[in-house]
Amino acid sequence: MGTGGSEHTSLSDLGLMALVRRGDEGALAEFYDRHAATAYGLAMRVLRDRRDAEDAVQEAFTTLWRSAAQFDPARSSPSTWLLVLTHRRAVDLVRREARRPTARLEPAVAASIPDESAGPGHSVWLSMLREQILGALERLPEGMRELLELAYFGGYTQSELAARLDMPLGTVKTRMARAVALLREDMTTNRDWVRHE
Amino acid sequence: MSGDPREQHLGELAAACALNAVDYDERPRVDAHLAACPDCRAEVDRLTETVTGLAYAPSPTEPPAELRARVLAGLSGIAAPPVPVHRERRWLRRPRLVLAVAAAAVILVVGGLVAHERGGGGLAPAPPQTVALGKFGSATVGADGQLVLNTDAVQPPPGRTYEAWLISDGHAAPAGILSPGQAQRIPTSLVVHPGDTIAVTSEPLHGAHLQPTTAPIVATTV
Numbered sequence: 142m143g144t145g146g147s148e149h150t151s152l153s154d155l156g157l158m159a160l161v162r163r164g165d166e167g168a169l170a171e172f173y174d175r176h177a178a179t180a181y182g183l184a185m186r187v188l189r190d191r192r193d194a195e196d197a198v199q200e201a202f203t204t205l206w207r208s209a210a211q212f213d214p215a216r217s218s219p220s221t222w223l224l225v226l227t228h229r230r231a232v233d234l235v236r237r238e239a240r241r242p243t244a245r246l247e248p249a250v251a252a253s254i255p256d257e258s259a260g261p262g263h264s265v266w267l268s269m270l271r272e273q274i275l276g277a278l279e280r281l282p283e284g285m286r287e288l289l290e291l292a293y294f295g296g297y298t299q300s301e302l303a304a305r306l307d308m309p310l311g312t313v314k315t316r317m318a319r320a321v322a323l324l325r326e327d328m329t330t331n332r333d334w335v336r337h338e
Numbered sequence: 339m340s341g342d343p344r345e346q347h348l349g350e351l352a353a354a355c356a357l358n359a360v361d362y363d364e365r366p367r368v369d370a371h372l373a374a375c376p377d378c379r380a381e382v383d384r385l386t387e388t389v390t391g392l393a394y395a396p397s398p399t400e401p402p403a404e405l406r407a408r409v410l411a412g413l414s415g416i417a418a419p420p421v422p423v424h425r426e427r428r429w430l431r432r433p434r435l436v437l438a439v440a441a442a443a444v445i446l447v448v449g450g451l452v453a454h455e456r457g458g459g460g461l462a463p464a465p466p467q468t469v470a471l472g473k474f475g476s477a478t479v480g481a482d483g484q485l486v487l488n489t490d491a492v493q494p495p496p497g498r499t500y501e502a503w504l505i506s507d508g509h510a511a512p513a514g515i516l517s518p519g520q521a522q523r524i525p526t527s528l529v530v531h532p533g534d535t536i537a538v539t540s541e542p543l544h545g546a547h548l549q550p551t552t553a554p555i556v557a558t559t560v
Contacts, residue, residue, distance in 0.1 A: 148524075148526045148527045149527065151514035151515050151516075151517075151522075152512055152514060152515065153501070153512070153515055155512075155548055156501070156512030156514070156515070156548075158548060159511060159512050159548040159549070160512065160527070162548075165527060166410060166413050166414075167527055168527075169409075169410070169413065170406075170410055173406060173409060173410070174406075177400075177401055177405070177406065178398035178399060178400050178401065179393060179394060179398050180393075181398075181399050181400070181401040181405075182393075182396040182397055182398040182399040183393040183396055185396065185399050186395075186396035191402075194401075195402070195405050195408075198401060198405065199405060199408060199409050199412070203409070203412055203413075203416065206413055206416060207416050214548055216383045217383060217386065217387060218387070221386065221387055221390045224390045224393040225386060225390060227393070228358065228390070228393065229358060232358055267394065267398060270391070270394040271394045271395060271398075273391075274391045274392060274394050274395045275395055277391070278392075278395065289357070289389075289392065290392075292357045292358075292359040293357055293358075293359075293389065293392045294392075294396075297359065298359050298361045298362065299354055299359050299360065299361050300361045302359070314350045314351070314354065315350060317350070317353050317354055317357065317359065318349075318350035318352070318353040318354075320353070321353035321356060321385050321388060321389060322353070324388055324389070325384075325385065325388040328388060328391055
């Protein structure tokens with residue numbers, strides 16, 4: 142118990158979740174090994190503080206463990222669920238402390254992922270996802286990309302965005318909906334990793 | 339916004355929900371509507387899946403090793419809530435699948451494919467037992483009951499993957515995904531009890547489930 146053993150490496154994320162639901166700590170450890178770097182990268186991007194990012198990731202995994210019985214595979218993949226929990230916690234923290242990073246993302250060059258513990262195939266997969274999302278962001282009209290990044294990584298609400306961008310609230314709402322729709326269309330067209338429906 | 343919140347679909351606000359960017363004063367109405375409207379919930383789920391792709395945009399950053407230890411150490415004090423039985427048993431309640439499991443198990447046992455019978459009884463520890471899994475290879479149940487799969491090189495059809503399961507008291511626990519075209523030894527954390535069934539099903543390549551979604555191709559009862 143307590144570490145992801147080789148007995149878990151052959152399981153899919155959903156297989157791991159099925160075991161997590163039964164209280165298998167080794168399955169959670171394997172799930173951590175697969176997704177902690179992404180969750181931590183996201184938390185660091187939102188919070189820009191190691192300690193806070195660690196807290197956000199820890200709380201996300203703890204919530205996932207505690208709420209595993211409520212996980213519904215029809216609604217999201219396990220990794221999406223973890224990243225939603227991480228994002229929610231990170232945004233709560235950033236809003237509380239009013240730290241709002243505004244820098245753009247780095248250029249669309251996939252960084253190598255340092256940890257190969259989940260297998261080289263896993264890091265190739267992650268690099269591919271990263272290239273795809275960065276490509277999709279690049280293809281968005283400039284204003285829409287900024288809107289999405291400020292909302293998702295900056296934690297701004299729609300009213301806050303309207304004030305910051307000096308834009309009517311109605312325009313922010315319409316552009317945000319359009320930006321997400323375009324992102325979805327792009328990712329669905331250019332690859333097949335968006336979850337099938 | 340006026341009128342019954344249940345009648346006001348979210349429209350453009352679904353994207354804000356997915357981004358967690360809804361204004362504070364709009365949240366009560368949004369939450370009330372989502373609780374009552376499966377269509378809007380499904381739309382928010384779809385957009386959340388898309389928006390969460392953004393999480394892969396920052397460089398993945400390996401967290402400090404002590405965070406892993408902290409996360410895992412914290413679990414012991416938190417009991418994972420009991421799994422609702424009806425959800426685990428869903429596929430087993432489907433008569434066609436249950437019959438398929440039973441039929442496949444009978445065929446294997448009658449066909450003499452069980453390589454070794456479990457010796458002895460009572461309290462004496464049973465010796466390791468090997469159970470045939472048809473074209474997929476075999477499974478070994480150790481003296482301590484631990485399940486190990488020894489798979490042969492089998493190629494699934496395009497877009498599918500083969501997944502092994504341990505079925506115990508009507509619950510199916512995932513035992514492992516078989517790498518296509520590769521013989522492997524897959525140790526599992528699962529413990530087999532007499533009367534349990536080991537099964538292999540075909541599952542979608544990128545969408546395996548918490549429980550089997552198709553009738554087993556092979557199933558054998560220990």
